[in-house]
Amino acid sequence: MKKSGQKKRNKKVWFGIGAAVVVVGFIGAKTVFSSKEVEPEYTTYTITEMASLKLDGQVSFLDTRDIFFDPSLGKIAEINVENGKEVKKDSPLLTYNNSDIQATETEQANAVNRNNLQVQQAQENVNLATQKYNEALNKVAVAKQKLNTAKEAEEKETLNAEIQQLNEAVSAANSEVAQANQALQLANSDAVGAANTLEQTRGKVNTVVTAPIDGQVTVDASAMSSTDKPVIKIATQKKNIQGKVTEYDYDKLQTGEEVTVTTVGSGKSAPGKIVSIAQTPIAKNEGNPVVSYQFTVEGDFPWAEGLSTSIAVPQKQMIIPTAAIQKEGEKEFVYVYKAGKAKKTPIETETNLGRKVVKSGLNWKDQVIANPNKELKDNQDVQVAAND
Template sequence: MQKIKHWVKNHRKTTIGTAIVLVLLIGMGIINKIKQNKAALSSRYVVAKVAKTTPLTLTGTVAAQQQQVLSLPSGKVQSIGVANGQKVSEGDPLVTTYSESANEELTDAKQELAKAQRNVTAQQNNVSAAQKDAAAQSEDGTASGSASSVAQAQASLADAQSDVTAAQNKVNTLSQKVTQTLTAPFDGTVTVDDTKQDAPVITIYSNDLKLKTKVSEYNYSKLKTGQAIHVRALATGKQADTTISYLATVPTTNSQSNGASYEVDADLSSKDFMDGQTVKASVAQNQLRIPKSSVKNGQVYVVKNGKAKAVAVSGKRVNEYFEVKSGVKAGQQIVTNPDSKLHNGTKVSADGND
């Protein structure tokens, strides 16, 4: 018994020390476990940066600003003054025609003119004769009807002169129809299709070029007249920055039944591009876009200094994304997979940012 009391007395201090060490170890374990849980909570959130929508890309072709199939004057083609692919200036003669029927009408009109001119001469003589008779009757005092005769003769002369004017105008008009020349309406390049006898097809393409493409009804709201657009030729790699000059409000005739498309044009320089080339066009978008999973109950969690903060956002869902109208700015970091455990002040690791 004495030995047992002695042993307990000798080992009491050791036992207490051991107990204290155990308590400390357990406490440290609990603290580490809490830290690990917090770290796990923080690391399970995915953080991404708010970014602008990717540029809208379109495929199109280069075309002439103006393209016109010219109407030939009436008559038979006498000569074609240009070759296929020739450069022309406004006013240059292209085709000359001759109309046999117009020439026959002109011959008849000239005869009518000559007849009208002879009638004028005759009426002038009548006026002179009436005036002489009136003068003679005035001398012998018998001029009762002389004034009326002169007036009638002068009226007939005026009618005859009007007939001459009308006949002359007809001759002038028909003279222009006998031989006619088609001229270039603007500067450009002409193509000549002379496969049809006596009926060549003349088409003129202006020197000024344009991008011609289409945009779907789903992307229509992303474009507007005057907006900057970047164009690159696929074959040559040449590029240009220009602006949208035309955005149609009426869909193209070949629009599909499940989606309308609208023509889009932009001016291009003939120094860098060639008619008919295939080009890619891109239009930068200022719209902010975030994953739609990041929006819960009209808000997102912005991460700043390692902590989450709820921020209200407005906008609309488009496919897998949410296009932001207000609430966040480009470059801010947000949690893309918020859950019920995420609150203001929650620590969020920025590892794995997009």
Template sequence: MKHFWRSKRVIIFVVLVVLIIGGGLIRAHSAKKQAALRDRYHIMTVTKTPDLVETGTVMPIRQETLKLPDGKVTVLVKNNMAVEKGETLVTTNDVAQINKLKALQNTLSSDQANLALKQRQLTTLKGQLAQLSSTADNYADLNDQVQSLQADINSAQATVNNDQLEVTTASSNNDSQVTAPFSGTVSVKNGASGQPVVKVSSNGHQIQGYVSEYDYHKIKQGESVALTALAGQQKFKGTISNVDQLPDTSSKTNTALYQFSVKCRKQLLDGQHVSVAVAQTYLRIPRSAVLHRNGRTVVMLVKNGRAHQTKVNLKVNGDFAVIKQGLHVGEKFISNPQKVKDGQQVNQ
């Protein structure tokens, strides 16, 4: 009898051991299966697209370096002086014009001397002619000389008159004035050639920066932007006033850069650097998360531990898809759902 109960206890013990080991194996297999499933998909969270942040430089809205003619230059304004549109800033004496005037004056003097000589000769001939009788043998010949010389004098007088007109015109063009093309502040510096460099900057300012071809679609004219002065971290608002459609040809990078301008009311310093943040209101997910099933564009959302096929409206942009409708910030989705079925249990 004792042997029977001993054998029974052994059997029960063996059964319990088998059950424990079997349960462990089942749990291990299940965990391994779940791990394998997790390896096949990756769960991500829908987040707001980060703002586009670029750095810009404060510059006058309009700036122009004046072109000065060759010659002696007289600057009538001082550096950093406020000027009005049309105000005379510089007077110049054009060297070429001065030389031309001198040549014309020399020609005029020579022609005047020639005219005076002919006039003296005419006076002499007329005196001789007056002393002769009209019947004298040389009267007719002398009279012809007087008439010919008078014609020469008339021609010489016309030449002198033309010379005087050219001298007057050249004299008026000798001194030229350079005026301010618009109201603003003038800068006067010494150039490398010894000639002054005069630049006029408008009173209004703007912020200019560059956006790459990859981010061009993120910035639009008329958009409000958040500005932060890099020196002092002062914050203020602005508006995109212009985005160039053609790339900057002076850029030496392999990426096309497009200049944009920001208008702001804050008084800033020329050359000051400002951070320009353009808010991005759209949602963006990896392109790999997008499926096309039964004529619909869908994304696999994860809710209550299961995958749910959800219709979305989107636009593909490179490796990403911009969501127009169907997803919200904070929702979870599968980024590689190609092997995931609708309603399938998933582990987060």
């Protein structure tokens, strides 16, 4: 009886061990197969904004004007502004005096006086000729009255001869009046012309040069007789930033684009806007073959002229990997990963500097499958690994 009980206990032990081995084997196999099933086949790329493009710039006055000595105007007689002062547009800056023209003015003034005398003389001649004409007319009238009352034939004949002579005198006097008036007109014309010439000349004797813009003036009195440097420099209080971009980044800039400008030394920042981009390149340096272009940023920049700056240009282009794009004929699409599924999404792209830029179809933060294959279908359940 003891041996029979012992055998039963041994069978139970071996049965338990066998069952445990089976369970362990099943769990191990399941673990192996499960690890193969959950290994993701696809990776995703998240659509995010690129880092800002950093470009060099320099603080510059928005507008500056240099006023040089102009020898054709004569000598500078007076500087009408003080160094460092603010001026308004059209304010007087310099007064010139031209001694050569002043001598000409004197000559022309004398000519005007002579012309005025000629006018007076011509007017007197007109008056005398007119008086002589009127007297001749009166004599004709008196002779005609006598003729009307004359009774004797001999007297009438004498009066008729006298009237004929008087009419000839009237005609001659009338011609003198006409000639005198013509001389007067000519004298008046000469006088007016001489007066106009004198007025123009007087305007050149003293010439005032005015400010072309509002701004602050810098005066250099040592340049009053030199054409090599400005006598006065006017600079507006507003400043802009003159930036430089290479040919490789030229297409990344757009007029009207908002940027952030930071001074290199102090790290002070201010917002700005690109207002112009040059189409003509800056002259190359011998040691640098890369073509560069100048662009202008406007804003409120209260910094000293010439300070170096860094211009941060946001890159808002939506870039995706070329491998993520699939085609159906001429149309492009990608698979957007959402809620465990691959959603087929039509897109439009363009190529810029070798990169694919999305024009429409996607949003920021979308996750696209970066390595689709031909087996991938719309709305397919997928497991992915992030790769952005």
